[in-house]
Amino acid sequence: MRVAVVWNRDHTGVINRFGQPSPEYDNREAVQSVVAALQDGGHETLLCEGDKGLLATLERFMPPDPLARPSGFVFNLAYGIQGECRETHVPAMLEMAGVPYTGPSPLGHGLSSDKAITKRLLRDHGVPTPNFRVMRRGTESTGDLRFPVVVKPRCEDNSWGLQLVHEPAQLRQAVEVIVTQYAQDALVEEYIEGREICAALLGNGELEVLPLVEHDFGDRETRLITWEDKLHIAVAEPQKICPAQIGSKLASMLRDISVATFRVCQCRDYARVDFRVDHSGQPFVLEINADPGLGMRASYHLAATTAGHSFSSLVKRILEVAHTRYFGVGLPKP
Numbered sequence: 001m002r003v004a005v006v007w008n009r010d011h012t013g014v015i016n017r018f019g020q021p022s023p024e025y026d027n028r029e030a031v032q033s034v035v036a037a038l039q040d041g042g043h044e045t046l047l048c049e050g051d052k053g054l055l056a057t058l059e060r061f062m063p064p065d066p067l068a069r070p071s072g073f074v075f076n077l078a079y080g081i082q083g084e085c086r087e088t089h090v091p092a093m094l095e096m097a098g099v100p101y102t103g104p105s106p107l108g109h110g111l112s113s114d115k116a117i118t119k120r121l122l123r124d125h126g127v128p129t130p131n132f133r134v135m136r137r138g139t140e141s142t143g144d145l146r147f148p149v150v151v152k153p154r155c156e157d158n159s160w161g162l163q164l165v166h167e168p169a170q171l172r173q174a175v176e177v178i179v180t181q182y183a184q185d186a187l188v189e190e191y192i193e194g195r196e197i198c199a200a201l202l203g204n205g206e207l208e209v210l211p212l213v214e215h216d217f218g219d220r221e222t223r224l225i226t227w228e229d230k231l232h233i234a235v236a237e238p239q240k241i242c243p244a245q246i247g248s249k250l251a252s253m254l255r256d257i258s259v260a261t262f263r264v265c266q267c268r269d270y271a272r273v274d275f276r277v278d279h280s281g282q283p284f285v286l287e288i289n290a291d292p293g294l295g296m297r298a299s300y301h302l303a304a305t306t307a308g309h310s311f312s313s314l315v316k317r318i319l320e321v322a323h324t325r326y327f328g329v330g331l332p333k334p
Contacts, residue, residue: 001332002062002072003043003319006050006090006101007031011081013051019083020183023160030295031077037315038075050078050090055097062099070326074101075319077291085155087113087291102322104290108266112290114155115187121264122285127257129285130276132189138175142168148191150224151175153182157289159227164191192276192284196225197244199258199273200292200303202317204325207262209255210303214244225274232297240299242306246277254283261288269322272300 009028011021031047038045046061048054062072074094080086088106095106104112111117122129131145134154142149148166151174152159161182163174171188178186196217200210215238217223228234244251258273265271265288272292277283292300294314304314316331323331 001043002046003038003075004046004048004058004061004072005031005035005038005075005077006048006054007077008050008079008081010049010051013049013053014081015052017082021082022080022086023156023158027293027295030293030298033296033311034075034077034294034315037312038319040312041316041319050076050093051081054090054093058097058099070098070100072099073319073323074099075315076101076103077294079157085110085113100322100326102269102318104266104268104271108268109290112265112267112271112288113157115152115287116154116185118265118287119187119189122261125260125264127260127264127285128283130189130192132187135171135175135186135188136179138172138186142171142188145188146190149188150191151178151186151188153178154185154187156182156184158230159225162224162226164222164224191224192278193223194276194278195246196223196238197246197254197275197277197283198299198303199254199275200270200300201258201262201267201273202270202304203321204268207259208307209258210300211243211306212246212251212254213299213303214241214246215239215299216241240302242299242302250277250281250283257283257285261285265290268325270300270318 035045035047048057065071076090078090080089087109091109092106094101116134119129119132133145148164151163151165153161161178165171165174175186196215198213202208217238220236229237254275261273262271267290272289274286275283276286294301320331
């Protein structure tokens, strides 16, 4: 089968440089590993940019079928280039063009990338999440928020702009940093002292929850996952423990909540749910990543490896569940 892997590495393929630019670039090593895994599976592959030329590139690679059946598939790894809801841009183009792809629809991406919307949906469905406010100035009423609080951009990934604020007097400046640097509202949520655990999910109808991963901060003062941690440039990056050393009751609770979060946010194929668990054992959903990184050092990859997947079998499985979602059957034999 023809499989195009779509990413964003070159941000020049636009008509105008306008709107908030993406601070993210795809991990070259991880993306090339996905391409290699697909080739090992017998697929004809193409690596292409998710920019203004994408549809023309795809039409050459997977020409229209005379019977109007899709003639190829996209493995979507694109974060977007600029503007609002960047993760929705490539899926929206593919929906319009009639090209099947892995991962969430534009709606699913929109719901999960807006942290305030995610938290409101979770709260409305009885899923525990830290108390929060959305702020533009930092002088808005904090209501019943308890300090310390975590301040972060409303719609960014990778812990960009993450700040821990201990006193109300520091809040205004923290919010101003977010608004100035990221041109969006700040999400202000209560900091949950405790353990950080994530759940990786795979599938659609019958979801598989892969072994849980805990981030062990050791004696580090900053007990939060920062952007330096996620880019693996921190001096003392938290160690990942998989499977997480927790009791069966808590593990079952985390699995159930992660599935509920996946459903509420209309995710598809694979995702990762991030939790904090307080000292009483109460879990809180921080957010859901609808297209988690698949790199060799990523939590999702560790969970999959612990479950017995090789990288190639994980990539094949993601493509398989996406193909089944569209067509009701597994992948055709190469």
